[in-house]
Amino acid sequence: MKALSFLSLILLLTGCGKKGAGTDPEPPLPPALGSLREAAFPFGAAVNVNLMRSTTAYQQVVTREYRSVTAENAMKFRSLHPDAATYTWSDADYLVQYARQNNSRVHGHTLIWHNSLPSWVTNFQGDSAAWENLMKTHIQTVVGHFRGQVASWDVVNEAVAEDGTLRPSPWRQHLGPDYVARAFQYARQADPDAKLFYNDYGHEYGPTKRTAILNLVNGLKSRGIPIDGIGLQLHTNINRSDANLAAAITTAAQTGLLVHISELDVAVNPDNQAGLTLTSALQTAQKAKYKLIVQTYNALPATQRFGITTWNVTDADTWVRGYCSCPDWPLPFNDQYQKKPAYDGIVEGLQ
Ligand code: G3I
Secondary structure (H helix, E strand, C coil): CHHHHHHHHHHHHHCCCCCCCCCCCCCCCCCCCCCHHHCCCCEEEEECHHHHHHCHHHHHHHHHHCCEEEECCCCCHHHHCCECCECCCHHHHHHHHHHHHCCCEEEEEEEECCCCCCHHHHCCCCCHHHHHHHHHHHHHHHHHHCCCCCCEEEEEECCECCCCCECCCHHHHHHCCCHHHHHHHHHHHHCCCCEEEEEECCCCCCHHHHHHHHHHHHHHHHCCCCCCEEEECCEEECCCCHHHHHHHHHHHHCCCCEEEEEEEEEECCCCCCCCCCCCHHHHHHHHHHHHHHHHHHHCCCHHHEEEEEEECCEHHHCHHHHHHCCCCCCCCECCCCCECHHHHHHHHHCC
């Protein structure tokens, strides 16, 4: 990049390359990236293990573009620990083996969350000591199983409610508000090397939830609780303001922790219109948001750029369509697994 800046300076000073009187020459874009694997920080995707196993085209996109993978569902509590005495590792182990064979990183999602809990947990009738043992045993069994294979974990996911209070999850109710800190301590005991993240959504909604999350994270850090990073899900859309999107990213970096944009998608149908069609205007708006997000993230200190992970791979497998029961096209690859203008926005954001 330095060579390019120098070249641009020469062009500027000698007047070469001017497009017209008084116009600065646009610096030439560096050669297009062969794939997102070449970016300065890891790009990743949350992957569906069934599709990884069954659909070659799906796995080919993942392998070509991404050097980090997150299990969309295979490492959640209900998937790994369906009964008190039963752990089912096969799907998660498949993904870890895929990553090892393809020089990719695995980000673990997620140890403690109020969703995706098996009924034996939601119906658990133990006292607080029994609940503490339940949480500790799950965390340390799972993190221990993947030690040395999973680089990082969303230790606690979505503990903060939209109004900024601590969500009244079963964990909060049975273990008290400080369960978050203890979850990190249990995870650190099980793997001294894994990077431990607090993950949540809504940082870009505005200051209420964002400030509450930052207060929680900074509080843990100031107490010496072993937290390494902050995950911003950024399930966002074309109507979110650039200012709020940028503030979400820059305020997270002010914690001094690793910053992971952990579940990125940019919906183009935020009003859930049943009959919406994907127009070039919507694609252009989506490209601009991806570029803004990547550009802002790329400007963070390199030591804090843990990576950007999209949630799912292509529009054909996005969670958004099922969630809103509406058409949407939130990802950089379309239903035919081809790059969209959104992908170009990511590449331009990396310049
Ligand atoms: O595997 C079962 C299947 O056996 C059963 O027949 C079927 C019908 O009940 O359900 C299947 O499980 C579903 C699972 O996805 C796998 O497809 C669950 O019902 C369904 O709730 C689950 O949805 C996932 C959701 O998290 C809840 O875990 C979505 O795929 C996943 O994209 C979504 O991801 C979350 C992140 O983990 C956290 N941040 C928000 C994000 C989007 O909601």
